[in-house]
Amino acid sequence: MIRIKARAPTARAAVLPTVWGAVAVTYKVGCPLAQQDGLGARIVTSAVFFAVGTALIFHVRRALLRELRQARRVAGAAQSVVLRPLPSRLDGLNVAAAQLSADCGATIGGDLYEAVATEHGVRVVMGDVRGHGIGALGTVAAVLGSFREAAHDELELGAVLRRLDRALARHLRERSRAEHPSNGTHDPDNPVAEEFVTVLLLEISREGELRALNCGHPWPYLLRGTRVEPLTRVEPLPPLGPFPLPAELEARPCGALLPGESLVLFTDGAEDARDARGRFFSLPAVLRDAVHDHPLSAQTVLRTVFRALLHHTAGTPTDDVAVLVLRNDRRNVGTSGARGTVRQAPTHPEPTTHR
Template structure:
């Protein structure tokens, strides 16, 4: 409401400003010393009208100013006819130029608005919104881009319900902004297919590597080597018993977030996983054997917080790094973990910490286990796919 009132107030001021300018010039002409030539200042009125209130008011005001320039009030004294005729011509010229410029400006604004709508639709398809719930999990995702006006930068994430469990990818393309969107599209497109097709998580990663190599090869060519292009990737598989399996290629490990009830009366954010990850995709070929790691086990009410390195690498004006683990614990505040609230709290804290000046894209993803029971046995689909006998 306050913002709407401020917008209306500014529009009213801009609308009245040309008229106030004309009134001030006439008052100066009437009340000023004899021989003062201020009528030429009327030429500025149509320019002000075109800049602030549109084309029709510009033309109307130009006609009024032209008449005032040619027919001054009698009390203004004897005027130089040639000077006043020149002022009238200047008013007409300014009005004509302002009319043309205003028309072009309006066309460009319409084209820009249309371009923004198309870009927003394309970005929503690429980094599509996550469903609020998926197979017993509550989800929330958020993204902060360095490039103003973009929804997608160099970071990517996706969560899918597959026959093999919930599969998740989060990654970070080298660089940020529009230049990395093509690589994001290649990796996400490959994951959305492979996550459903491949029973084993390592094979999903190999599909991502092949898709990335094809994309970089098509984009680079012999005259533009792409040896320095890479993507950090964290692949996760959350099974029905809450066990989280992981493959990490140069990406930050996630945090496990427990509410106050599950953490002995105090919320806790602990790093999940450890050890040395594989190199980022694109730097070196994947090894023959991929180390599939058991990351953690999510109990009912626990959450997993995935992020890109822009979150932990963000600095304030003094050079201090952003305290992500402490901020995650503060986001719970003794209550159950609410993924959307965690995302909002961390993003607000990041913007305050950096003063709104981000140096890298930042993606955040929170998944809370809402299942009432966490069975100990492996789901039947895994037994059938792996060839184990059914018990």
Template structure:
């Protein structure tokens, strides 16, 4: 309500400003013994065009042109030529102002259409996540360092497949609109491979092959291919860090990590409602594989068992922009502590965690992000069976295809 009143007040001031300017010039002309203020009437149409639009510009120009021809005071009666010249200047300013206003409105319409097309395209690339997947509550959020971009160099997706809920979180080298094509290539491959491949390792191999094809095609398009037609992709110029997860029906989380930060597990302490916040602990052990695009994948890809997500627990995936965000003093963002505070007590609501962490990130950095930041929260809302638990999910090791 207060904001609406402020907007209305500003619009009223802008609308009245040309009239106040004309009134001030007329009063000055009448009170001044020399009467040299009439030339200032030429500014009124320009003020009207800049503040409101073409109609008020034309109205202000007509009123000012008439006032310029009407002699006001003794000095005005003595210099009719100056008043005719001022009238012509007012009409010229009004014509130029109308032309600029028409062009500005056309450019604004084109900009709005371009924004609609970009928003639609970006929502297809990084489409909204379903709120629930096979008993897993899901929420994702993204902060782009590029102004006006909904998608940058970060990517995430979650799918319910016959083999469990599969999730990918990645970070493409670079950010902004230049990285969207790589994001689209990786996500497009994941959306197919996650349903087709029984082994998580084979999903990763599909993603690696899709990335290689994309980088080669882009290198040829940009003229960076080698003499034999092979793209110069082994120079480490383009790569993607990737975390591939699978949540089995019994809550076991398995993963393959290619140079990406390990996730955090949020668990509420025993005794819901006691006001104690959730505990955030990093999960994952061992050295990750190199990022995709730097080196070929090894022949064996052992799938690691990260943790078991019990009912009520949550898993938080993030890109390195979250932990690397700094404030004005150079202090890093305390992601683990903020996650515990954002989750609060049971139950853990993923969308609430996303909103609170994003708000804390913007406060910490003062709104000046240096890298894209993506967050994905998965909460296990499944209920345990009375006696027999769900069928366990076997940890599989991928084998290269022949």
């Protein structure tokens, strides 16, 4: 039954070209006017064949556009499964995320993100696969699939990172065997051997305490009132793929995300974006302008960043860009600071959330 349904559109698509071809042949063979050599007869014959040719071109164009729309629907469905939309609220956090592919017409790029609420706190991953577009989709799926399981299963953030590292290594081995089946050994000249993924793992406890592990990824920005500052300036570990992880993996305490504060996670495509004059996009400046008057919802911050980014690049970024914004909308509670002291939440009123 499925095979019959699949062939039906192909059969219908061949009907009109066959009819038009039959009309042209019938006219040429059976019409007396087509057999004459006069100027008027030649003009009529040319007009007939021009009309048939034009009709065929328009038919082919319609078929191609129909196939393109179908391909985009399939790509959109794949994106919703691999890079699924995040909920707007997650365990008291206001969440907003979006991804922009550098490939024209593509809906999926080489950037990845996910946030899940677990018994260990809200765990977040942001990553960037070497390359972009459809070619990076398999690696994105492997890393995200591993994170979605490990985030719930593993007690420590370091164990989650090791699971991601093993999943990436397994994916690259399988991909290498698929692309070079005759070569049973690892080939260092194989392009797959040069693949890597930058990964940032965050854990946000119920009290807002932040712990992180970073493998070659940009540190997020912390929006604290009207200030914009990096979460930390510690040198990250190397990206996953080319180098083994260290024997000891301990998540780094990074202070706390207090009520009313936000974290902006991003991939390097944001800060590496250039305008026509070669100037880099200043993400901190855009964030400072956005929160100059009052704190904003995660959705508003996200829209502001992408609007400024598209304006800066004239709508044509050269690399994939992903941005994830987390805003602490929990009620005011005391939280432990980086040095173990108690930090009280700000006493200013909770700002109105723009959705």
